Amino acid sequence: HGWDPNIKKFPAAEPIPGTLDWDTWLSAQSHHDYNKDFHYGQWRCWYDFGMGALGDWGAHILDTAHEFLDLGLPEEVNPLKLSGHNDYFYPMSSTIEFKFPKRGNMPPVVVTWYDGLDNIPAVPEGYGVSEIDPNIPTVAGQKIQPAKLNPGKEIYSKELTFKGGSHGSTLSIISEEKAKEMERKLPEVPQSPSNHFANFLLACQGKEKTRSPFEIAGPLSQVFCLGVAAQRLNRRIVFDRVTKRVKNDAFADAFLTGAPPRKGWEDFYKV
Numbered sequence: 001h002g003w004d005p006n007i008k009k010f011p012a013a014e015p016i017p018g019t020l021d022w023d024t025w026l027s028a029q030s031h032h033d034y035n036k037d038f039h040y041g042q043w044r045c046w047y048d049f050g051m052g053a054l055g056d057w058g059a060h061i062l063d064t065a066h067e068f069l070d071l072g073l074p075e076e077v078n079p080l081k082l083s084g085h086n087d088y089f090y091p092m093s094s095t096i097e098f099k100f101p102k103r104g105n106m107p108p109v110v111v112t113w114y115d116g117l118d119n120i121p122a123v124p125e126g127y128g129v130s131e132i133d134p135n136i137p138t139v140a141g142q143k144i145q146p147a148k149l150n151p152g153k154e155i156y157s158k159e160l161t162f163k164g165g166s167h168g169s170t171l172s173i174i175s176e177e178k179a180k181e182m183e184r185k186l187p188e189v190p191q192s193p194s195n196h197f198a199n200f201l202l203a204c205q206g207k208e209k210t211r212s213p214f215e216i217a218g219p220l221s222q223v224f225c226l227g228v229a230a231q232r233l234n235r236r237i238v239f240d241r242v243t244k245r246v247k248n249d250a251f252a253d254a255f256l257t258g259a260p261p262r263k264g265w266e267d268f269y270k271v
Contacts, residue, residue: 126175
């Protein structure tokens with residue numbers, strides 16, 4: 001979008017399309033007058049409605065490292081760069097650092113997140129071509145367009161460096177020479193018997209186990225909640241992994257509880 005980061009108020013009210021039940025679309029969120037910039041794919045850009053690029057793409061990129069390195073929740077989140085920071089919508093580009101402590105015999109891990117068209121991270125020597133992952137779904141019938149560096153990740157260990165795309169793409173070893181050297185040592189991973197959508201339906205029938213169960217998705221979503229809180233406030237967050245509260249910022253800690261649901265939606269929040 002081309003919105004002005006010097007924004008001082010929400011966009012002006014516009015006529016509600018006849019095909020849209022705006023009150024239901026708002027659901028539990030506090031009332032906002034309709035504006036086209038709140039709707040379609042733009043809704044996730046606003047603090048009041050979504051989680052920005054981190055909440056959108058993070059689940060499709062950081063899931064690999066989070067699950068298989070057993071990262072859990074971070075102990076510190078640092079907003080290193082927030083271009084166009086404002087009080088209404090997510091920055092135009094962000095660099096966010098997540099620090100995870102030692103876990104059993106596994107060493108501490110630092111995850112650095114980059115988003116924004118002008119915020120391109122350095123890639124390791126031998127990275128090769130950055131291709132668009134074929135698993136990325138279309139949005140409103142439109143395919144994602146190629147960028148300077150397409151969505152993906154690099155994972156650094158003491159001996160190996162991996163690169164991968166998003167949406168369950170296969171990791172590869174950098175460089176090609178190192179990949180060939182390691183090829184025979186890598187474990188065989190069986191091909192998934194069904195795609196993401198079929199897996200969910202088959203799991204509901206008890207015929208398969210979900211490959212992205214809530215015990216994985218839940219903690220990963222909590223990581224993003226801490227990340228977007230740091231984005232919104234533009235402040236370092238220190239988090240207690242045991243009590244699951246923010247230790248250094250009462251305002252940020254209040255985000256973990258959130259605002260009460262809008263009147264009429266309370267019953268949906270009773271557990």
